[in-house]
Amino acid sequence: MLAGNIEYYQPSTVNEAVEQFFILKKENKLPMYYAGGTEILTLGRLNIIHPGAIIDIKAIKETLSHESYQEHFIFGASLPLTYIEEKNIFPLLTQTSMEIADHTARNKITIGGNVCGNIFYREAVLPFLLCDSTVVVAGKEGQKTHPIQDIFNKTFQFEEGQFLIQLLIEKKYLTLPFITIKKRQQWETGYPLITVACIKIENQLRFAFSGLCPFPFRSQKVETELNNTLLPKEERINHAIEQLPTPVLNDVEGSKEYRLFVLRNTLKEMIVEMEEKE
Structure with a gap:
């Protein structure tokens, strides 16, 4: 069960989030990044995870991006699955993710939460694997961009303190x-x-x-x-x-x-x- 004294933080920038993670780690508070939070609640109730602090990334504007940029389309990690379904910019992603849990749960489940999750299905990552996507990650050394095939092997291979900011696909894949x-x-x-x-x-x-x-x-x-x-x-x-x-x-x-x-x-x-x- 999740402890009642978990500390909560909501930074407004990428740098603040990463800095807060390492401050909390130094204090032995077992920090975790948080967007929708459905998996944290589920695994916490099962005593599989025991965070002492959560860092909510939903106030970071880059994680809410849903826009065209040059030859790419950007999907921010904090976008709820239902938002992506309603906009339907990328029909393959819509169809693949729309039956993950029920509609009420998908209002909370984010694209980043699903593709980075501990529950092994992570169906929403499939379209990004098919489309040779680009992944933007934040960490101690700043923001880095990786081809998805270089950083995803069964799961995302993040270093300590890193979190997903965005997923990008070339527009040619949308149709x-x-x-x-x-x-x-x-x-x-x-x-x-x-x-x-x-x-x-x-x-x-x-x-x-x-x-x-x-x-x-x-x-x-x-x-x-x-x-x-x-x-x-x-x-x-x-x-x-x-x-x-x-x-x-x-x-x-x-x-x-x-x-x-x-x-x-x-x-x-x-x-x-x-x-x-x-």
């Missing part, structure tokens, strides 16, 4: 053909069995996955097999499954065998639809 499918074993809400997102660029399909392994991922080895049009679809899918990272999940949401069964059918459905799109 590409796409499909995203979320499969559940039962019910219409709650945790999914698997989520698969796909875009088509230069006549090649890209795929990213959540819920299949204990981390979201995009694999070029998997994509190479799925794009091998010299082979029948079933054979392409079989070869792609041989390239999956391990382990494939085997939990209360579904067994490994059931997940792979659902994945085969989902990939076949997606390939058929996407190869017809221009």
